[in-house]
Amino acid sequence: MTTNSDGLMTVREAAEVLKIHPGSLYRLCAKRGVLFYRIPGVGLRFRPSDLERFIDRAKRTKKDLGAIVGNQN
Numbered sequence: 001m002t003t004n005s006d007g008l009m010t011v012r013e014a015a016e017v018l019k020i021h022p023g024s025l026y027r028l029c030a031k032r033g034v035l036f037y038r039i040p041g042v043g044l045r046f047r048p049s050d051l052e053r054f055i056d057r058a059k060r061t062k063k064d065l066g067a068i069v070g071n072q073n
Contacts, residue, residue: 008045017051022030 015022018034029036032071036049 006045008047009051011044011046014046014051017048018055 009017011022011025017026018025020028025034028034029032029044034054037045037047039045
């Protein structure tokens, strides 16, 4: 897992961790399915620990990420 100097991940990096398309991650954020940080002038950023928590929650509920996100690209 890669992080920037501030410890946060970009949309592309976070999407790679979740194994989904960046567009799907934006949809997931719109549904408030995963915690994100909106940094003015920079965009959305994600903490690795929040992504891990999301993955663990998805595993516990026995749903795959595709079902949570909706349509896959």
